[in-house]
Amino acid sequence: MKRVNAVVIGAGAAGGIVAKELSVAGLSVVLLERGPWYTASDCRKDDLRNQRTTMLGNAFGPADEGNPRVSVDASGAMRTWLPSEGGYQNNAACVGGGTLSYGAQAWRYMPQDFRMRSTYGAPAGSSLEDWPITYDDLEPFYEKAEYEIGVSGDYSGTPFHGPRRHPLPMPPLAPNREFYILEPAAKRLGLHPFHIPMARNSVPYNGRGPCMRCRWCVGFACEVDAKNGSQNTVIPTALASGNCELRTECMAKEVLTDDRGRARGVAYFDASGHLQEQPCDVVVVSACAIESARLLLNSKSRLFPNGIGNRYDMVGRNLQGHHYTGAVGFFDYDTYDDVGPGGSIAISDYNHGTSGLCGGGMLANEFIRLPIHMIDRLPSASPRWGLGHKQAMRAAYKRNIQVFGPTQQIPTADARVTLDPTVRDKWGMPVARISGNVHPHTFDIGEVQAQRAQAWLKEAGAITTVKLSNKATGVSAGQHQAGTCRMGNDPKGSVVDRNCRIHDVDNVFVIDGSVHVNNGGFNPVLTIMAVAYMASASLVQSWKGTGLKS
Amino acid sequence: MKGKRGILARRDFMIATAAAGTAVLSGCFSSHNGGWENLADADAATLKAVCDQIIPADGFPSASEAGVLTYIDRQLTRHYRRHRKAYAAGLEQADRISREHFGAGLESVTTQQQMAVVSALETQNSGFFNLVREHTLEGYYGSPRHGGNRDAVSWRMLGLDEPPLRGRAQYDLRKGSPS
Numbered sequence A: 001m002k003r004v005n006a007v008v009i010g011a012g013a014a015g016g017i018v019a020k021e022l023s024v025a026g027l028s029v030v031l032l033e034r035g036p037w038y039t040a041s042d043c044r045k046d047d048l049r050n051q052r053t054t055m056l057g058n059a060f061g062p063a064d065e066g067n068p069r070v071s072v073d074a075s076g077a078m079r080t081w082l083p084s085e086g087g088y089q090n091n092a093a094c095v096g097g098g099t100l101s102y103g104a105q106a107w108r109y110m111p112q113d114f115r116m117r118s119t120y121g122a123p124a125g126s127s128l129e130d131w132p133i134t135y136d137d138l139e140p141f142y143e144k145a146e147y148e149i150g151v152s153g154d155y156s157g158t159p160f161h162g163p164r165r166h167p168l169p170m171p172p173l174a175p176n177r178e179f180y181i182l183e184p185a186a187k188r189l190g191l192h193p194f195h196i197p198m199a200r201n202s203v204p205y206n207g208r209g210p211c212m213r214c215r216w217c218v219g220f221a222c223e224v225d226a227k228n229g230s231q232n233t234v235i236p237t238a239l240a241s242g243n244c245e246l247r248t249e250c251m252a253k254e255v256l257t258d259d260r261g262r263a264r265g266v267a268y269f270d271a272s273g274h275l276q277e278q279p280c281d282v283v284v285v286s287a288c289a290i291e292s293a294r295l296l297l298n299s300k301s302r303l304f305p306n307g308i309g310n311r312y313d314m315v316g317r318n319l320q321g322h323h324y325t326g327a328v329g330f331f332d333y334d335t336y337d338d339v340g341p342g343g344s345i346a347i348s349d350y351n352h353g354t355s356g357l358c359g360g361g362m363l364a365n366e367f368i369r370l371p372i373h374m375i376d377r378l379p380s381a382s383p384r385w386g387l388g389h390k391q392a393m394r395a396a397y398k399r400n401i402q403v404f405g406p407t408q409q410i411p412t413a414d415a416r417v418t419l420d421p422t423v424r425d426k427w428g429m430p431v432a433r434i435s436g437n438v439h440p441h442t443f444d445i446g447e448v449q450a451q452r453a454q455a456w457l458k459e460a461g462a463i464t465t466v467k468l469s470n471k472a473t474g475v476s477a478g479q480h481q482a483g484t485c486r487m488g489n490d491p492k493g494s495v496v497d498r499n500c501r502i503h504d505v506d507n508v509f510v511i512d513g514s515v516h517v518n519n520g521g522f523n524p525v526l527t528i529m530a531v532a533y534m535a536s537a538s539l540v541q542s543w544k545g546t547g548l549k550s
Numbered sequence B: 001m002k003g004k005r006g007i008l009a010r011r012d013f014m015i016a017t018a019a020a021g022t023a024v025l026s027g028c029f030s031s032h033n034g035g036w037e038n039l040a041d042a043d044a045a046t047l048k049a050v051c052d053q054i055i056p057a058d059g060f061p062s063a064s065e066a067g068v069l070t071y072i073d074r075q076l077t078r079h080y081r082r083h084r085k086a087y088a089a090g091l092e093q094a095d096r097i098s099r100e101h102f103g104a105g106l107e108s109v110t111t112q113q114q115m116a117v118v119s120a121l122e123t124q125n126s127g128f129f130n131l132v133r134e135h136t137l138e139g140y141y142g143s144p145r146h147g148g149n150r151d152a153v154s155w156r157m158l159g160l161d162e163p164p165l166r167g168r169a170q171y172d173l174r175k176g177s178p179s
């Protein structure tokens, strides 16, 4: 196979950006993606089979057959999971990765999120750390992500965000009914409500039209292509450069190394299951936090007996995501207006600054709840079945508001991805095994956040509220998975350096949610994108200076 | 209209049971190829009783009237193949509880007695009960394409527009004076 300059593994949020930045800079790139490229005609809106509600399977991968994972709970009990089951901790497997079907909330973390240890100190037993980069380092790249991917919204209602040089490129969508109910209530409480930043066209942008406000957004692809992911922005640009070849349904197996300990290529199974080797000068792993760790651990050789980048047993550790906490409020009038995407209003007053808590989290109203989402979210006294349940569904469906948020996680080194010693996928590769949990202080923060959501809903006129504080006994590292190849200056305490380069292999990079030192009190994708732009810029710079060509 | 649909669905069900899967049925019997894909007829009768306790008819159709049996039957040959054993055992248990307490199979005892049996099932075999509850609610409130929620009946019941009016439902067009 003809040698190329770079192989990028995974065409998701980060991988799409890296492929675009490298190919536009003139490097020849092969972009490997294990899933297919879906088009608008595949976007069918199925309440039981999408990327968020998956009882009948994942709409956008992986398929249930041949792709298991294993988890180990606190008692040591082991379980094998299908990709459509919660314990699998899935994101997606297709061109665009999670960004084809995500909710598209596009948050910047706050300056303190990069300085967690300095701000709060690390709780005993946690692995809370500072990032080796600051908000200010990342700010230009946040902006680049907001403009290239396309983000709508309006931060002007809140002082609680990092400094920005420019406003968002698009105004927010017009408010829905929940916005109008929650906004004055928040203001009465002295809070600062504002429009959620969303990677969604509110006006024509980037050659595509605006959102038509349907009922089926989060978990679904957009039939009018108004939701902005890597599949309809950076990946087409990469392909148009003439320097990038996208190979779909190609599963990377391992990073191949030479006898000097440098990467020489990538082995992968092509669409017909044949093992191929793609030689290259640089390898970029962007397979999402769990699969990136698995791929490095599976890349064993004489010089890297425990997997590449894993000299100090750091690959796979500090796995985190977000435990969501919040509350449901029930009203005595219709709060539902059937205007998608539903999520519209947020507060970030509570992300930092509460004494006794290491951080907090953003709170926002939920995306549209499909009827199936309400079956177990009814007022506490509702029967679970029978006429009473049916009546409660009728009474509550259009009359509730849900306020939730991603609680800042306090990571631990024990929450981790390893390779399962026995279970293999359909290609014969050891699968990811997930164990451990985040630090219990995470749940203290979550409890306070749930009470705050409840207070906001009460102020807005909810007759009853149900608090949902989450005391999960395992990690919540599905859609928001991060942390497994931590970025740091110390090669013994991290996997990659501030440029996302593996400490002891100068031509292998990990660029995706894996490198997050902590995951902020916000949905992670815009930070993943900003880091991808930043790391790509430094990679291109080293390429030009040429340390990377072999 | 609503009532008529309900009656029709019930009568079709009885015909199906009588025909014991041999005849090709005409009309709108819930399973599209004229019989169940997976369920034995006796199990279908028990399952119908269970599902209709989980979602009984009121002004709106019951689970089976909305096609929930079709949903479950189809998925037992597709995504829920792995639950077939649980269904066979759970339905058998429900029928046995009914025979022990009320001297007849679940499909032929009174509604009150069916409710008692399903409550007993909930405590004695919560694993199966939770499964069938979940599947019944999925069939009823999920997308019509899977055979349940026929004509989007549950969505209409909840006050959703069908077909959806894509962003227009925010306006109450009945407001204001006629002019």
Ligand SMILES: Cc1cc2nc3c(=O)[nH]c(=O)nc-3n(C[C@H](O)[C@H](O)[C@H](O)COP(=O)(O)OP(=O)(O)OC[C@H]3O[C@@H](n4cnc5c(N)ncnc54)[C@H](O)[C@@H]3O)c2cc1C
Pocket: A009, A010, A011, A012, A013, A014, A015, A032, A033, A034, A035, A051, A052, A090, A091, A092, A093, A094, A095, A096, A097, A098, A099, A101, A102, A103, A104, A105, A106, A107, A218, A219, A220, A250, A251, A252, A253, A286, A287, A288, A289, A291, A292, A295, A479, A480, A481, A511, A512, A513, A514, A523, A524, A525, A526, A528
């Ligand atoms: C329903 C849903 C809603 C979400 N909503 C939001 C939101 O509102 N806001 C937000 O910030 N985030 C949201 N997310 C999360 C967001 O999508 C992820 O944070 C983001 O996509 C992660 O980026 P990534 O580059 O790390 O990985 P991904 O985007 O997952 O990309 C990784 C890609 O690598 C591919 N891959 C994996 N292994 C291999 C291999 N061995 N060989 C080849 N290819 C491989 C995968 O198929 C995948 O396409 C949501 C996700 C989902 C599923």
Ligand code: SF4
Pocket: A200, A211, A212, A213, A214, A215, A216, A217, A218, A220, A221, A222, A223, A224, A225, A226, A227, A340, A341
């Ligand atoms: S709500 Fe808007 S962006 Fe989301 S899928 Fe519907 S039309 Fe597309």
